[in-house]
Amino acid sequence: MSSERVPVELSKGVNSFEKIILREIRGSSAEVYLHGGHVTSWKNENGEELLFVSSKALFKPQKAIRGGIPICFPQFSNHGPLEQHGFARNRIWSIDTDPPAFPTNSSSKAHIDLILRPSEEDIKIWPHSYEFRLRVALGPGGDLMLISRIRNTNTDGKPFTFTFAYHTYFSVSDISEVRVEGLETLDYLDNLQNKERFTEQGDAITFETEVDKIYLSTPTKIAILDHEKKRTFVIRKDGLPDAVVWNPWDKKAKAIVDFGDDEYKHMLCVEAAAIEKPITLKPGEEWRGRQELSAVASSYCSGQLDPQRVLQGS
Numbered sequence: 001m002s003s004e005r006v007p008v009e010l011s012k013g014v015n016s017f018e019k020i021i022l023r024e025i026r027g028s029s030a031e032v033y034l035h036g037g038h039v040t041s042w043k044n045e046n047g048e049e050l051l052f053v054s055s056k057a058l059f060k061p062q063k064a065i066r067g068g069i070p071i072c073f074p075q076f077s078n079h080g081p082l083e084q085h086g087f088a089r090n091r092i093w094s095i096d097t098d099p100p101a102f103p104t105n106s107s108s109k110a111h112i113d114l115i116l117r118p119s120e121e122d123i124k125i126w127p128h129s130y131e132f133r134l135r136v137a138l139g140p141g142g143d144l145m146l147i148s149r150i151r152n153t154n155t156d157g158k159p160f161t162f163t164f165a166y167h168t169y170f171s172v173s174d175i176s177e178v179r180v181e182g183l184e185t186l187d188y189l190d191n192l193q194n195k196e197r198f199t200e201q202g203d204a205i206t207f208e209t210e211v212d213k214i215y216l217s218t219p220t221k222i223a224i225l226d227h228e229k230k231r232t233f234v235i236r237k238d239g240l241p242d243a244v245v246w247n248p249w250d251k252k253a254k255a256i257v258d259f260g261d262d263e264y265k266h267m268l269c270v271e272a273a274a275i276e277k278p279i280t281l282k283p284g285e286e287w288r289g290r291q292e293l294s295a296v297a298s299s300y301c302s303g304q305l306d307p308q309r310v311l312q313g314s
């Protein structure tokens with residue numbers, strides 16, 4: 001039987017970790033590991049990989065995969081007492097066979113619903129009960145959608161508070177040929193300067209050194225223009241006001257064990273996030289955070305593209 005047309009397939013990935021492969025009829029695909037609820041691959045109709053995963057990525061228990069889309073929950077980075085980026089990215093998620101309905105029905109057959117609930121060990125680290133439902137869906141045009149629904153299921157009447165990010169690693173041809181549009185003139189916290197607050201200048205963002213910034217209250221659309229590849233990624237987000245931009249550059253790259261020395265040239269993290277204003281849920285309350293990624297061919301030459309058209313077009 002040809003597996004080509006099966007929209008959702010359960011398979012074994014690296015180190016026999018279980019993964020789900022999503023296939024859209026026109027040829028695009030995505031892969032999601034139960035380890036971390038982690039998207040590790042997103043390919044367009046021509047089979048080109050759109051996400052970066054390090055050649056040194058470790059697929060090990062209790063360790064996050066370097067690349068793809070790690071989920072940072074219940075804490076972004078070191079903004080709190082928990083381990084860096086929280087624990088959701090290195091826990092084993094389950095397939096959610098009977099997820100509550102979505103208000104708008106996704107027309108895509110190629111989707112998977114995952115769920116994470118705390119283990120007894122997790123409750124010792126973060127003393128709360130929750131259900132974290134994640135839907136990963138491939139749209140008909142190959143768009144990749146992630147929807148998170150987090151519900152407080154505490155029975156002790158206590159609210160909980162968290163920060164969150166989809167830590168997406170985009171694959172780019174050459175970081176020095178890339179620009180990000182949609183974050184100009186915004187305020188940001190600079191992680192390289194004690195999270196101090198600054199205001200971005202008016203120009204699109206380009207890269208010539210290490211960057212680790214949390215842009216605050218951003219527009220719902222951000223574009224990453226890859227000049228050399230003639231490709232533009234568009235990120236659309238909902239419920240996620242902030243956006244982190246990260247590239248470790250050469251020095252930090254060498255210090256990251258599961259990252260190649262030169263790989264910083266071929267990746268850029270733009271992370272839809274809720275950080276500055278943490279989310280608080282009372283028992284029974286649910287939060288949603290959605291990210292939709294699309295990759296479109298762009299015939300960009302310097303000065304030719306009107307950024308407003310990229311950002312305002314549908």
Ligand SMILES: O=P(O)(O)OC[C@H]1O[C@H](O)[C@H](O)[C@@H](O)[C@@H]1O
Pocket residue numbers: 064077084085167191212213244245246269
């Ligand atoms: O190495 P990790 O724990 O995956 O974190 C990688 C990076 O994630 C985010 O982008 C943070 O803003 C950075 O400060 C951090 O270095």
